[in-house]
Amino acid sequence: MRLIGLAGWSGAGKTTLLAKLIPCLTGRGIRVSTIKHAHHRFDVDQPGKDSHVHRQAGAEQVLVASSLRWALITELRGAPEPRLEELLGHLSPVDLVLVEGFKRDAHPKIEVFRVANEKPWLHPEDPAIRAVASDAPPPGGLPRAGLDDVEAVADLALRYAVPWRS
Structure with a gap:
């Protein structure tokens, strides 16, 4: 598996860009997975659902499965937030993992500005940023693609993605 991140401030357009980048890459025959760093209080489970009842009752993990998908919900219950490396270990092998957030980690990234x-x-403070997707030229001469030039961003992602060492 290869790995590249998208990093930027809230409101820069990371999720919007990823939503366009994923079908661009899969259209090229590349199998893609994503890891998204979320706000501290996010929840994929909803009150009133059986899985929520299981978690509230004290289950450490709840696996929900159907004929279309499955999801594993793990309660940290005071344990430290998992590191990106640990989370990557939960993914099935694909060609490319796109990471949204985790901007303080040292993996290679494209800055969304x-x-x-x-x-x-x-990027002036983060040497792991290899390129920029932005609506303005970056200082420092990093390779740049426009925010709306999804094909060029895909090219940058493939150029700067690195093998993930498991």
């Missing part, structure tokens, strides 16, 4: 967001560039 939007001028209207009025936030600073990340």
Whole structure:
């Protein structure tokens, strides 16, 4: 498996770009999985569902399965947040893993930057950023694709993705 991240401030367009990038890459015959770093209080489970009842009753893990998909919900119950490396170990092998968030980790990343967001560039402080998807030229001369040029962003992702060592 190869790995590349998309990093940027909230509102820069990471999720929007990923939603376009995934079908672009799968259209090229590349099998893709994603890992998304979420807000601290996110929940994939809903009150009133049986799985939620199981978790509230104290189950450490709840696996929900149907004929279309399955999901494993693990309660941390005070344990430290899992590191990206640990989470990657839960994925089935694919050609490319796209990581959204985890901007402080050292894996190679493409910075997603939007001028209207009025936030600073990340790459001057993060040597793991290899390229930029933005609506403005980056300082420092990093390779750049426009935010709407999904094919060019896909090319950058494939160029800078690295094998993940399991």
